[in-house]
Amino acid sequence: MSEALLLFAPDELWSVQLTRKQKYWIHASLISIGTILVTVGCIETFCFIKEGYHLYTVHGITGLIAMISFIVSLFLGLMANYSQKLSAYARPVMFKFTHNFIGLLGYIIGV
Numbered sequence: 001m002s003e004a005l006l007l008f009a010p011d012e013l014w015s016v017q018l019t020r021k022q023k024y025w026i027h028a029s030l031i032s033i034g035t036i037l038v039t040v041g042c043i044e045t046f047c048f049i050k051e052g053y054h055l056y057t058v059h060g061i062t063g064l065i066a067m068i069s070f071i072v073s074l075f076l077g078l079m080a081n082y083s084q085k086l087s088a089y090a091r092p093v094m095f096k097f098t099h100n101f102i103g104l105l106g107y108i109i110g111v
Contacts, residue, residue, distance in 0.1 A: 001034035001070075005107065028077065031103075035070045038110075042067045062109050069106030073099055 004027045007015050015023055042063060046055065055061065076099035083092035 001031060001038075001107070004030035004034065024081070028081075031077070032074065035074050038067055038070060066106045066110030069102050069109065073103035073106055076102055
């Protein structure tokens with residue numbers, strides 16, 4: 001998931017030759033795969049390793065908050081992608097801002 005964020009850095013060597021549209025597609029693919037893996041790992045940990053125990057630790061609570069923010073950010077990213085069609089509900093820049101904010105907040109909490 002970190003590489004999906006670094007994809008947009010101007011000095012990223014492997015993505016310099018990619019178009020912006022290709023970068024968005026790769027970003028969405030990497031983040032989606034990462035979110036699915038994080039969610040499966042959290043569900044496995046919360047349910048099958050002494051049920052409920054992990055939710056009483058700081059590590060477990062921050063992991064749950066990060067997982068929820070990743071999932072919310074995933075849907076906000078879809079909304080940002082189709083923001084021109086959703087412009088009747090909000091300005092397109094607001095979809096992108098909330099996607100970026102929630103995504104970075106989840107990443108910071110998760111790390």
